[in-house]
Amino acid sequence: MGILDIVWRNFAHGSRTRRLKDMPPRPPPFRGLIEQDVSLCTGCRACAYVCAPNAISFGDAHEAGITWNFFAGQCSFCGLCVQYCPTHAITNNGKLPPVTGDQSKLRVTHEILYHPCAGCGRPIIPIPEAALEQVYGASLTDLETEQRMLCDDCRRKAASGHIRDAFLHPGGKHGGA
């Protein structure tokens, strides 16, 4: 008679009804303007993709880097860009946009600069150290720091090189573990 066990357990346990004070804390009702930390941005364009009112956009790519544009006049403060930014470069600051007739005060433009690849010199946007630390743990090894500044092709080459070394020289430079 499983049902008797169930009702007896319910009876002994007491009410499971949640009281008002047991409710989880609510986030503040207004999230405010967004702020972008350029050093964390990888130019993945996820923020522009999820932005429904098109407040965030990327300019045309030029030689030095990519332009990130934000127009507060179109922002609905929904916070999706904050939620979807993989490197947590975008945050809400809780502030209201300035009251002004001058649209230029509502616009923010950031330049995300290219760096030359440490291997071949091709322009790349390296993954920010903070993002790598989130993935790999508190502090980065020399290997990870070194590979951070490589382009995709050079990183792949370096990785195959390490695997080859591990086979040819077990217990040698990087292999053996």
Add this chain to the structure above:
Amino acid sequence: MLMEFWQYAFEMLVWPGIIGAAALGFFYLWIARKLIARLQGRKGPPFYQPFFDFVKLLGKDTVISQGVSPALFYMLPFLSLLATGFGLMIVPVPGHTVGSFPGDIVLLLYLLEVPVICDVMAGYVSKSIYGQVSAMREAVMSLAYNLPLLAAVIALAQSVGSFRISDLQAAPYGLVTGLAVIAFFVAIPARLKSNPFSIPNAEQEIVAGAHIEYNSAPLAIFELSHAMEVVLLFDTFFVLFVPRLSNPIANAVLYLAVGLGLIALVTLVAATTARLTVKRAFRFYWLWGGLAATAAMVVAVIG
């Protein structure tokens, strides 16, 4: 003569009649709601909730569906209430002063059945398909559970040789009483329309049934009548099967204890079972209830 009139009026209106039975009935209904809530891990309502529900309904405007006879619409709940009130008047519970008379158990059983007939009619006059389905189910259920219920009482009366409540109450215990208790108890959940026999007032299938087009004061009177029916049914159980103690206070305590025990048992059954279909419920009553009743009858006639 005048004294006697006031005595009857008190019996009808205060105790064991309408006011006392309403308070006790609301209390029983609250116990049922609270206990079922606790058995389901919920908090349950405060003890005054059934009373507040009643008062709230009284304060609402009455809406009568098109094509429904207003006279019938208003009459049915009051008929139900009056029948239950008269029934309460003749049951010798503690604090009761009106004497017993020959054949009073037959009258009591008839009065017990009037609220059911009122419900059935309320379902049919409502012009709602749900109400009509509910009325049909209630009529079928009434046929089903009345077999063990009536047979239990008839077997008891046969063994005692009297249709007088005071004689039945004074009868010694025997096998007949035991079988009759079973047959009577089995009929209680169906009479109160609680699970697994909540067939006429099934919330999920027919939107709680016969009272669907009822609202405001008429519905409040129906609810009051239902609360009193609970008391009347438990009273009937008490006078037929529970020995009367000589000490009036002990008797009153026993009366309350029996009522609480019955409502707790009925609630436990309701909390642990799911609703049956009409067919299965009917088969259950006519097979097992019928067997218990037939056995009681056979023992009564032979012994």
